[in-house]
Amino acid sequence: MYIHEQPQWPAFTWKTEVIASLLASVRHKQGKLTGRMISLGFSLQEEAEFKTLTQDVLKTSEIEGELLNPDQVRSSIARKLGLDIGNSVPSDRHVDGVVDMLLDATRHYEQPLTPDRLFGWHAALFPTGRSGMYSITVGNWRTSLTGPMQVVSGAMGREVVHFEAPAAEKLPEQMQAFLTWFNQHLPLDPVLKAAIAHVWFVTIHPFDDGNGRIARALTDLLLARSDESTQRFYSMSSQIQKERKAYYQTLEQTQKGTLDITDWLKWFLSCLERALLTAEETLNTVLAKAQYWTFFSGKSINDRQKLMLNKLLDGFEGKLNTSKWAKLTKVSTDTALRDIQNLESQGILIKEEGGGRSTHYQLIDLRETR
Numbered sequence: 001m002y003i004h005e006q007p008q009w010p011a012f013t014w015k016t017e018v019i020a021s022l023l024a025s026v027r028h029k030q031g032k033l034t035g036r037m038i039s040l041g042f043s044l045q046e047e048a049e050f051k052t053l054t055q056d057v058l059k060t061s062e063i064e065g066e067l068l069n070p071d072q073v074r075s076s077i078a079r080k081l082g083l084d085i086g087n088s089v090p091s092d093r094h095v096d097g098v099v100d101m102l103l104d105a106t107r108h109y110e111q112p113l114t115p116d117r118l119f120g121w122h123a124a125l126f127p128t129g130r131s132g133m134y135s136i137t138v139g140n141w142r143t144s145l146t147g148p149m150q151v152v153s154g155a156m157g158r159e160v161v162h163f164e165a166p167a168a169e170k171l172p173e174q175m176q177a178f179l180t181w182f183n184q185h186l187p188l189d190p191v192l193k194a195a196i197a198h199v200w201f202v203t204i205h206p207f208d209d210g211n212g213r214i215a216r217a218l219t220d221l222l223l224a225r226s227d228e229s230t231q232r233f234y235s236m237s238s239q240i241q242k243e244r245k246a247y248y249q250t251l252e253q254t255q256k257g258t259l260d261i262t263d264w265l266k267w268f269l270s271c272l273e274r275a276l277l278t279a280e281e282t283l284n285t286v287l288a289k290a291q292y293w294t295f296f297s298g299k300s301i302n303d304r305q306k307l308m309l310n311k312l313l314d315g316f317e318g319k320l321n322t323s324k325w326a327k328l329t330k331v332s333t334d335t336a337l338r339d340i341q342n343l344e345s346q347g348i349l350i351k352e353e354g355g356g357r358s359t360h361y362q363l364i365d366l367r368e369t370r
Contacts, residue, residue, distance in 0.1 A: 002203075022266065023189060030191075033234065056235040059235065075089045101217050113183060118206075193222050194219045199264050239271050292363070313363070322336045323358075
């Protein structure tokens with residue numbers, strides 16, 4: 001029996017004494033992170049939020065096995081927030097749709113959740129009306145035409161059914177109950193409400209596809225309410241992606257259990273706590289980047305060099321050499337070498353030891369210059 005088949009559904013229960021200390025720890029870390037962010041200047045807050053939103057969009061799709069183009073995601077977010085990031089690239093409708101959903105959820109967290117708002121998010125996720133090769137019902141609840149909504153895995157003929165959602169004809173009543181609860185001002189901690197909303201929504205599974213991404217957008221909405229801020233400095237989706245296997249296992253166990261969701265709440269709060277700790281690392285990266293640009297301010301740097309220095313500060317993949325520089329900046333290798341040697345002469349880049357057949361370069365460690 002799935003939890004939505006329980007007679008008391010959706011009257012969730014939990015053991016407060018089991019989660020109380022964990023919830024308090026999460027709330028403490030939220031407050032601490034918010035305090036650190038407030039102490040920063042506007043430009044650093046903007047940089048930290050931009051990094052967080054980019055990761056949120058990329059990772060909520062990656063959880064479902066869909067890899068979005070990072071440059072398109074960054075460009076889409078920057079355009080919609082009015083940020084100048086340089087070298088902006090066009091973004092397709094699908095990328096824009098995921099960004100639109102996330103920004104609507106977090107920028108307008110105080111607005112009520114309605115069927116039309118959810119339908120708008122769903123239509124944004126599937127602008128072509130298709131999920132992969134298959135036509136789906138877009139901007140409306142799923143229908144019974146395609147049979148039961150099941151979560152399955154395994155090869156054809158040996159499928160394993162992990163979960164079966166409520167029948168399509170029950171969706172209007174089920175979603176009305178969910179939306180009424182979601183919009184009520186209850187004496188319930190908003191972080192707990194985010195955890196409950198997540199498991200409740202994915203259990204109903206009201207759409208043909210996109211339920212997980214929309215559930216995580218609802219989580220972001222309620223976490224924004226808990227922070228009382230439209231700015232996002234931590235990404236729950238990024239942490240869920242790191243713990244994807246445990247995420248699905250815990251959801252499955254919860255949906256096959258009783259209406260006591262204590263184990264789900266423990267996992268959700270623990271995952272959120274780890275997301276907050278990761279956000280501290282992101283903040284440290286942003287602060288380090290700001291220190292580098294303060295160091296660069298007294299140097300002579302052209303636009304190509306600015307582009308590549310930003311890539312290095314954002315976590316350049318692999319090792320930097322003249323051929324990579326030339327390819328990314330669209331110049332000849334001779335020009336690339338001159339750019340690099342100029343930065344080397346200014347004490348910004350240094351040659352890596354043991355270069356081998358190709359000379360590699362890295363940023364100077366500012367800690368060694370103090």
